[in-house]
Amino acid sequence: MSEKHEKQGGETSKTLTLKNKPQANRTADGEKRKRAGARARQVARREWDKDSTPATPARPGTTDQGKRRAGRTHTEANEQAARAHPRAAKASARQARSTEAPSRQAPGGPSHAEGARQRRRAEPSGRAGAAAPRQNDEIVTREVERGGHAIKISRRDTDRQRRRGTATRRSEIHVLFASCPHGLEDALAAELQALGFEDAETSRAGCRFHTNWTGVLRANLYSRLATRILVQVAHGPIRTEDDIFALALDTPWEQWFGPEHTLRVDTSAIRSPMQSLQYCNLRTKDGICDRLREREGARPDIDTVRPDARVHLFLDESTATLYLDSSGESLFKRGWRLDKGEAPLRENLAAGLLALSGWDPARPLMDPFCGSGTILIEAAWIALGVPAGIWRPFGFERLRNHDARHWRDLKDEARSHIATRLETPLMGYDLDPRAVDAAKANLERAWLTPDTIRFETGDARSVVPDTELPGWVVSNPPYGERLPEDTSLWADWSSNLKQHYSGWRINVISSDLDLPKLLRLKPLRRWPLHNGALDCRLFSFDMVQAGYRQR
Ligand SMILES: C[S@@+](CC[C@H](N)C(=O)[O-])C[C@H]1O[C@@H](n2cnc3c(N)ncnc32)[C@H](O)[C@@H]1O
Structure with a gap:
């Protein structure tokens, strides 16, 4: 504890x-799970x-008041x-x-705790003094x-x-x-x-x-x-x-x-x-x-x-x-992520970045530091209208009186609105080929066809968009402890953006509050956000070709 x-x-x-720990991944981390099970x-x-002793002791010092x-x-x-x-x-x-x-306490009457005890004594309980079953x-x-x-x-x-x-x-x-x-x-x-x-x-x-x-x-x-x-x-x-x-x-x-x-x-x-x-x-x-x-x-x-x-x-x-x-496991667990890559974003935070960035699902989207692909997979589900919880189990399904038929009807209705084709170009790049493999595996588990998102090995400092329309970059580059020692990354990425992303809106989450300075860009907006325990900002920059104010 x-x-x-x-x-x-x-x-x-x-x-x-x-x-003490988040639930171990059942398939990938069997050993840890066994230990967690033993502990449970x-x-x-x-x-x-402890509870075999019938009475729950009152804690000393409890006042009637x-x-x-x-x-x-x-x-x-x-x-x-x-x-x-x-x-x-x-x-x-x-x-x-x-x-x-059963009843609300009048002022001056027995205390809430005592009242509850009295009521329970008066009520038929499941064991001693249970009322005789009625017909039906x-x-x-x-x-x-x-x-x-x-x-x-x-x-x-x-x-x-x-x-x-x-x-x-x-x-x-x-x-x-x-x-x-x-x-x-x-x-x-x-x-x-x-x-x-x-x-x-x-x-x-x-x-x-x-x-x-x-x-x-x-x-x-x-x-x-x-x-x-x-x-x-x-x-x-x-x-x-x-x-x-x-x-x-x-x-x-x-x-x-x-x-x-x-x-x-x-x-x-x-x-x-x-x-x-x-x-x-x-x-x-x-x-x-x-x-x-x-x-x-x-x-x-x-x-x-x-x-x-x-x-x-x-x-x-x-x-x-x-x-x-009512949820059971946290809702950011959509059920498709097994390959996590390095420092993955939680799925609901990724969806939050897309919402705050104002991304229009009809426009291109790129994540040049895509890792295991969370932002782009969330984006594909948004663009196709796939409900976030369609493939996962929920806590309410295990509770009493769960109406499985009603739940099935709600899911069938939701499925009937999922689009089958995605026209929007979605592109992800990462320097690490293992991250790209993880992203592709996640894409498949998210029931998306390989052509839904283009995941490729690439360097953010040199990848250029090949879309007719300008779009959005929404990205979670390395920061905090994961920041590479190569400090030229931001200056080089910034020159690439300025040269090839004219008309694009760039949205970057980082715990480094000096990021705009490092990119030499003036943010349109900065949203305070928490990525786990990290105090972060989502910075939003508009890339305009001429007259863009540089520091
Ligand atoms: C914080 S992680 C991204 C995690 C991702 N949002 C996810 O949910 O899995 C940052 C990623 O940037 C990648 N990276 C670092 N430098 C890069 C560069 N110059 N170009 C492209 N990717 C780079 C790392 O390999 C890492 O996968």
Whole structure:
């Protein structure tokens, strides 16, 4: 487990993850994956042993006042959000009615945590005191492996739940947060609005919007810029870690997943006064597991590598928000990249560069430092109208009540709009022939024919465009630690651009803020962007033949 502290825009944000490393590539890195799997089993085993003791201990020092502060449920948060978005207000209220915790706490009554415990004692649980099955109820029994043994898990699946599962989920309006790399927020808001999510508005490293479940699926399928589509399931004020536990305990997770699923919880925070994000993460997981164990007789296993369900806890100065991750693996993983080359760009950042550059898909595009071809492959998919998520699996497919037929219909509809021919010239060059091979292999895996993009070995300092119309250069040359020692690269590339790229728009991402000086070009615009942890700029230059201002 690790806590990461990142400095962003003068503020410190912390991210906690139970996973130390990104998931290992399953085919190319089998050995690492085996180790990751072993570690996941170890963690799961520890979790299981720990949770065999029934009671979750309260943390010393928890005040009643703190517990009371947690009394605002996800329902109230939804109502607040609905007020901010009048168009969605009616539907949000509907969602609130259907997902609200049993009762809201009157001032002076028992605390949120205590209230939740009382309610659970009064409610029929999955184990002791379970209400007798009614007609048409179905006892769904599954065998699940726990600590080396197979155990049976039973869940009463009522008629009402089954009907509600598919029908209500589609009509409920959810509060969504689409995360994205820092700097792409405006571009993401524009993309979401163009996809029909009209109320999309920018937030820190992402956008908020409201939509129904079909919209959640569409956002996952079509967004090229989002990293994850998170469904807000609870929000409330908190003062202590016990309030986080109570919030998690009061959230109807059983609508989405149960003991038959594996779970992973991630925590991130901005300006949170909490001492340990790791402990907050643990309390969230405890709240989720206690609820499911009481209702369904068992709890989900923890799997940090390939979980079925992912929950994100976000903390700020005084509130906690719980999100169900509908995406699963990050959305920049489109499913085509195996060959990474050197310092590859994430696919959603590549799509973001194209969006910010204003590239017109009917005009030529060149990447003279193409590496494994990310920018050009994203461009080909944009020009052909291939939805970003068409070839990949999503987290929502593994959740309860997934309507596979509806999802298939949405994908069929999306496929019917893909163009079969690409007229736009797309060209990529790299000095390293291995990078060019990687780009060609990626092109094939992206279901594109070899003639879609021309990938060739070439030197940016000498390659010249052979298109009738001027176009766009969008590129991610070496920078930071990867900058070649040969400092003449920028001067030589710049002379090539000035000589042969008249009328072209040159867009370059770099962490070197002096790049315009090195190229002796005055940027039209510079967009602040994050490439992973690197603080970068996308510089945009217009190449005009005469009278171009040189420094
Ligand atoms: C940061 S990487 C590009 C990564 C790429 N965007 C991707 O997603 O895979 C920079 C690339 O520039 C290439 N390169 C360095 N000097 C070059 C030059 N003079 N001409 C062409 N390519 C060059 C390197 O071989 C490397 O593949």
